[in-house]
Amino acid sequence: MIEIHNIHKSFNGKVVLDGISGVFQTGKTNLLLGASGTGKSVLLKCIVGLIKPDLGSVTFDGTYFTNNKLDIRQEIRRKIGMLFQGSALFDSMNVEENVEFPLMMLTDMSRQERMDRVNFCLQRVGLEGTNKKMPAELSGGMKKRVGIARAIAPNCTYLFCDEPNSGLDPLTALKIDRLIKEITEEYNITTIVVTHDMNSVIEIGDNIMFLYEGKKLWEGTSNNILDSDVPELNEFIFANRLMRDAKKVEEEEERQKTP
Ligand SMILES: Nc1ncnc2c1ncn2[C@@H]1O[C@H](COP(=O)(O)OP(=O)(O)OP(=O)(O)O)[C@@H](O)[C@H]1O
Ligand SMILES: [Mg+2]
Numbered sequence: 517m518i519e520i521h522n523i524h525k526s527f528n529g530k531v532v533l534d535g536i537s538g539v540f541q542t543g544k545t546n547l548l549l550g551a552s553g554t555g556k557s558v559l560l561k562c563i564v565g566l567i568k569p570d571l572g573s574v575t576f577d578g579t580y581f582t583n584n585k586l587d588i589r590q591e592i593r594r595k596i597g598m599l600f601q602g603s604a605l606f607d608s609m610n611v612e613e614n615v616e617f618p619l620m621m622l623t624d625m626s627r628q629e630r631m632d633r634v635n636f637c638l639q640r641v642g643l644e645g646t647n648k649k650m651p652a653e654l655s656g657g658m659k660k661r662v663g664i665a666r667a668i669a670p671n672c673t674y675l676f677c678d679e680p681n682s683g684l685d686p687l688t689a690l691k692i693d694r695l696i697k698e699i700t701e702e703y704n705i706t707t708i709v710v711t712h713d714m715n716s717v718i719e720i721g722d723n724i725m726f727l728y729e730g731k732k733l734w735e736g737t738s739n740n741i742l743d744s745d746v747p748e749l750n751e752f753i754f755a756n757r758l759m760r761d762a763k764k765v766e767e768e769e770e771r772q773k774t775p
Contacts, residue, residue, distance in 0.1 A: 522573070
């Protein structure tokens with residue numbers, strides 16, 4: 517479980533995060549949802565320690581992270597897997613080398629152990645046999661899968677994914693979302709996914725935090741997100757016609773249930 521408490525961050529006097537608190541549950545895909553520029557990526561970077569918040573704290577399974585001693589922060593960092601926006605694979609390395617990289621950096625596994633783990637992770641994301649392919653030979657969806665394999669290779673306890681399905685067609689996006697959710701449940705990982713995609717919300721949103729102008733305006737699940745009375749959230753959700761139609765169907769079902 518990851519807890520954040522009263523996170524504030526400004527850049528050059530411009531407030532980006534304005535006191536955000538919340539809990540991200542273990543074994544769940546926790547979503548950070550919001551429009552472009554609302555501070556989702558900045559919050560994720562504050563949580564992993566890439567950006568230092570001006571105020572507030574982050575706790576990983578009870579261990580205080582922000583401002584703690586370097587060795588304790590490093591110990592936590594070792595347990596974090598990160599899927600960057602755009603996958604961020606190393607172009608000059610093949611698939612196998614990309615997935616092996618964090619194992620070389622973070623573990624003292626032998627070459628054979630590393631290869632076993634690489635092959636296991638590639639198989640887990642449905643990419644067995646692609647070991648020698650270069651990133652340039654892969655489709656967008658395959659690159660995301662390699663990114664996920666690389667993130668989970670060192671047995672991560674925490675997984676962070678920034679816009680994992682941006683730039684993918686809806687079906688491939690769905691497969692990536694489901695893969696992240698499956699892996700989260702299978703290995704009991706605390707996963708945080710940054711997204712502005714309503715399909716992801718409905719498909720994998722166990723816990724959802726809605727950010728608006730640096731504040732958390734709503735939190736809930738995919739089951740109750742269509743019923744909120746937060747105007748900013750509704751404006752965000754129902755900008756999408758499909759969502760408006762889904763809401764109508766839900767209301768109609770409710771009407772039919774009440775005699
Ligand atoms: N290093 C930085 N220096 C100055 N301003 C920054 C920095 N990083 C982010 N910002 C600003 O913080 C605000 C929030 O950015 P952030 O990247 O968190 O948005 P986001 O919600 O992730 O948007 P998107 O959905 O487009 O990725 C933006 O106005 C951005 O310009
Ligand atoms: Mg972002």
